[in-house]
Amino acid sequence: MRRWAKIGAGLAATLGLVAYLVVVFPFWGMPFNGPRHGRVPLTPPWALECWLWEDDLNTSAAVTELVEGYARHDIPVRTVMIDSPWSRRYNDFHVDTARYPDPAAFFGGLQDRGYRVVLWMTSMVDRSSKDTPDRGSAAFFEEARRAGYLAGGPEAFRWWKGTGGFIDYTNPEAMRWWRAMQDEVLRWGIDGWKLDGTDTFFSGSFAGLRLPYGRAHAGWLTTREYMDLYAREELRHGQSRNPDFTTLIRSIDRPWSHPEGFAPLDAAPVTWVGDNRHTWRAEDRGLEAALADILRAARLGYCVIGSDVAGYHGRSNPDDMGPATAALVAGWGGGKNAPPPSGSAKPETIAPNVYIRWAQFSAFCGLFLNGGHGERRLWRRTSAELEIVRKFSWLHTEMVPYIYSHVVECHRGGRPLMRPLAEGGFHYLFGDDFLVAPIHSDSPRRDVRLPAGEWRYLFRPAVEAIKGPARISRDFPLDEYPVFLRAGALVPLNVTRDYTGLGDRSSAGFRTWLVNPGADGRFTLWHPETHPAPESTTVTMQEGNPLRIAVSGRAEPHVLRVIMAEQPARVTRDGRELAEGADWSFDAPRGALVIRLAAGINSSYEITRR
Numbered sequence: 001m002r003r004w005a006k007i008g009a010g011l012a013a014t015l016g017l018v019a020y021l022v023v024v025f026p027f028w029g030m031p032f033n034g035p036r037h038g039r040v041p042l043t044p045p046w047a048l049e050c051w052l053w054e055d056d057l058n059t060s061a062a063v064t065e066l067v068e069g070y071a072r073h074d075i076p077v078r079t080v081m082i083d084s085p086w087s088r089r090y091n092d093f094h095v096d097t098a099r100y101p102d103p104a105a106f107f108g109g110l111q112d113r114g115y116r117v118v119l120w121m122t123s124m125v126d127r128s129s130k131d132t133p134d135r136g137s138a139a140f141f142e143e144a145r146r147a148g149y150l151a152g153g154p155e156a157f158r159w160w161k162g163t164g165g166f167i168d169y170t171n172p173e174a175m176r177w178w179r180a181m182q183d184e185v186l187r188w189g190i191d192g193w194k195l196d197g198t199d200t201f202f203s204g205s206f207a208g209l210r211l212p213y214g215r216a217h218a219g220w221l222t223t224r225e226y227m228d229l230y231a232r233e234e235l236r237h238g239q240s241r242n243p244d245f246t247t248l249i250r251s252i253d254r255p256w257s258h259p260e261g262f263a264p265l266d267a268a269p270v271t272w273v274g275d276n277r278h279t280w281r282a283e284d285r286g287l288e289a290a291l292a293d294i295l296r297a298a299r300l301g302y303c304v305i306g307s308d309v310a311g312y313h314g315r316s317n318p319d320d321m322g323p324a325t326a327a328l329v330a331g332w333g334g335g336k337n338a339p340p341p342s343g344s345a346k347p348e349t350i351a352p353n354v355y356i357r358w359a360q361f362s363a364f365c366g367l368f369l370n371g372g373h374g375e376r377r378l379w380r381r382t383s384a385e386l387e388i389v390r391k392f393s394w395l396h397t398e399m400v401p402y403i404y405s406h407v408v409e410c411h412r413g414g415r416p417l418m419r420p421l422a423e424g425g426f427h428y429l430f431g432d433d434f435l436v437a438p439i440h441s442d443s444p445r446r447d448v449r450l451p452a453g454e455w456r457y458l459f460r461p462a463v464e465a466i467k468g469p470a471r472i473s474r475d476f477p478l479d480e481y482p483v484f485l486r487a488g489a490l491v492p493l494n495v496t497r498d499y500t501g502l503g504d505r506s507s508a509g510f511r512t513w514l515v516n517p518g519a520d521g522r523f524t525l526w527h528p529e530t531h532p533a534p535e536s537t538t539v540t541m542q543e544g545n546p547l548r549i550a551v552s553g554r555a556e557p558h559v560l561r562v563i564m565a566e567q568p569a570r571v572t573r574d575g576r577e578l579a580e581g582a583d584w585s586f587d588a589p590r591g592a593l594v595i596r597l598a599a600g601i602n603s604s605y606e607i608t609r610r
Contacts, residue, residue: 038266040303041235042411043366045528046116047192047246047270048304048400049078050393053371055312056348058085060100066376067115073379074497075390076397079116081194081248081371086119089134090126090161093181096133107188118192118248119185123199123230125149126164127156141165149174151221152214153204166202169229170218179237186238192246192270193234197253197262202226224260231267243532246270248367251297251305254289261300270304270367273297277314278350278374280441286311287358288440291426294365298418298428303410305418306367309389310355313373315348331384348374352382353442353478359389360481361438363396364430366403366417388479391499398500401492401511401528406431408526408534423449432523433489433516434458437482444475446482454487454518459501461485461563462591465518485563487518490539492525495559501590507559510596513539515562517547527554546570546606555600562593562607570608571595 054066063080070077088094095103107117127141134140141164145154150165157163168174202223204214212223221229231249238245250262251271263271273293279286290307297305362368370376370393378386406417419429427437427449435455437448450468457463459480465487466472476482485491491514495503503512511525521541526534537553549560567586571578571593578584584595597603 037264037301039413040265040301040410040416041246041267041269042532043269043304043404043407044244044246045400045404045531046078046244048366048403048407048528049397050076050368050370051079051081051118052077052376053081053083053369054376055083055371055373058083058099060103060106063110067110067113069377069379073386073390075378075386076393077115078397079118079191080110081118081120081369083120083194083371084161084196085129085132087132089129089132089137089140090124090164091121091167091181092137092140093121093184095185098133103185104188107185107190111189111191116191117189118194118246119190120194120196121234122159122161122196123167123169123202123226124157124159124161124164125167126162128164129162131161135162144174144177147173147177148217149177151216151226152202155205157201157203159198159201166198166214166226168216169226169233170216170221172217174217175233182237183241186241189242191242191244192248193238195231195234195247195249195263197250199223199227199230200258200262227258227262228264228267231263235267235269248272250274251302252293252300254293255296261297261302265301268302268304271297271302271306272367272369273305273307274312276307276311278311278348278354279314280354284314287354287361287438288426290358291361291438291440295418295420295426295428298416298420301416303407303416304366306362306365306369307358308372309362309368309370310350310358310374311372313348350374352385355381355385356388356478357439357481360392361436363392363399363481364434364436364438364483366407368393368396384478391479392481394497395500395502398493398495398502398512399491401494401525402431402433404528404531404534405492405524405526421449421451425449430483433486433491435484435486439476439482444477445473446476447471447473448482448484450484455484456487456516456518456563458483458485461516462565462589485514485516487516488521488541488543489514489516490521490523490541491515492523492537492539502561503559509557510598511537511556511558513558513560515541515549515560517541517543517562517564519543524553530554546608549605549607550602551604552602555602557598557600559597560593560595560605562595563591564593564607564609565591566610568593568607569610570606572606573597573603 054062088096100106110117125141125144127138129135144150149168151168152166167178202214203210203212213220235247246269248270249268252273273290276290277285282288294305378389410416421427430436437446439446450470452468454465454467456465493512495507495512498504520543523539525537535554540550542548571584586593
């Protein structure tokens with residue numbers, strides 16, 4: 001019996017080693033995955049603003065209509081992403097001029113209007129492509145194969161856009177060939193790549209079987225090693241051409257698929273999860289799945305994470321709305337009786353409530369990525385979607401100084417921007433100061449668990465603060481969202497509109513600070529305007545009566561928006577009493593003292609309460 005036990009143990013150990021070498025190591029890397037990561041890159045501020053794209057028509061005319069419509073309806077967009085197919089074949093980087101006539105003028109025109117342009121790409125050299133004008137490209141593939149530019153073997157590999165081979169990132173000659181093709185578009189000032197996931201297919205073959213190892217110019221590579229090369233080399237080369245270049249790359253996608261994270265942290269300036277569907281439930285890859293994947297990615301250390309607003313693809317039925325939500329949407333106009341999406345080659349239905357709640361969640365992510373299949377022209381959808389998505393798009397845009405400051409701290413070794421809470425229920429901290437409890441079902445009611453401390457509801461701050469830990473359950477109107485602000489919070493904002501209630505057009509040119517008393521506070525703003533070597537301003541708050549607020553560091557005009565239930569008795573700056581009406585005002589409906597300083601000087605304030 002002992003002999004058979006030893007044989008069984010030996011066999012189990014051998015099978016375990018084989019499983020590790022065939023499954024765990026080549027796909028997921030070393031145990032615990034720590035040795036392959038560096039610190040996260042410093043994401044450029046433009047990539048933290050709103051992104052927009054569509055994947056139904058894929059033409060310059062469709063993109064132009066989309067961005068001009070967003071501008072006409074005053075919905076903020078900074079980045080325009082061009083997905084596949086934009087090239088003549090995958091991946092030769094020659095623009096399909098039937099879809100994008102005069103591409104240099106088209107891309108340059110977008111940039112002249114202040115947009116950033118990101119193009120989709122993969123690591124494949126295709127022999128045949130499904131949806132490009134040059135569907136058969138045997139000569140292109142053979143050129144790369146004969147020259148030894150392909151890793152993993154000479155045969156073509158089937159992927160979702162065709163068949164092709166993996167470019168060899170370890171071969172200097174292959175890289176010169178690859179980079180020369182890329183430079184055709186990079187010389188137009190392209191700002192980034194969307195790196196899609198063909199790298200996860202990297203493999204070799206033995207006796208007709210695919211194995212997660214492949215030969216390359218520098219020797220054997222595992223799938224995991226090839227994935228890391230892809231992420232790092234494309235980011236490195238892009239930044240060698242444009243220091244503000246970034247890449248959008250996948251972080252997490254389902255718990256069983258690369259649970260260690262797709263991209264290495266040091267090559268993940270902006271990440272997304274997917275592909276999600278236009279629905280709610282996790283089992284359908286809906287909003288719940290995006291929430292779970294994003295929070296899982298945050299636990300791994302990714303900093304800037306997002307998902308396609310309303311999901312990338314699929315079909316949802318507006319009639320699936322619950323009665324309460326349907327009534328709310330109908331009250332804004334349109335609702336269930338809104339006209340169906342039109343003008344799309346591949347129309348997909350997105351329920352208004354899914355679009356709205358997903359956009360609200362995305363406002364409190366590092367990446368706000370509005371696009372995919374389905375109608376994205378909000379002026380052709382319900383008025384609720386247009387107005388609410390615009391409001392939350394501007395809220396996300398206003399928070400870029402706050403978001404960027406946390407990105408800088410994470411880059412320097414601090415915590416990621418999003419911090420999941422252990423209590424569950426998809427709760428997370430957004431930076432140090434916001435508690436977010438995303439709505440993930442078709443109901444306005446949400447149970448919220450507040451951690452220890454004092455919290456104010458962001459969308460009605462004049463309402464009495466709640467002391468945590470506490471659990472509350474309430475309905476959240478369609479144009480509001482379960483977000484709470486910590487006592488002692490000092491939140492830097494760029495406000496230029498009145499949609500969010502945090503200022504108006506007169507706020508442009510000032511740094512707005514949202515101040516929530518109730519505890520001592522401190523915040524260091526790393527200025528997005530001085531990227532990539534950001535200068536800082538520090539604001540401190542000492543709770544008491546008088547309430548003391550001090551601004552030091554890089555000086556700039558600023559507005560202090562101090563949450564208060566009653567008008568103060570006295571306000572001073574640097575010991576001099578300020579005049580009501582000229583230097584400060586009280587916004588009674590929103591419960592805020594507003595102090596404005598047009599001069600770019602540092603100051604100390606005292607606010608005496610009644």
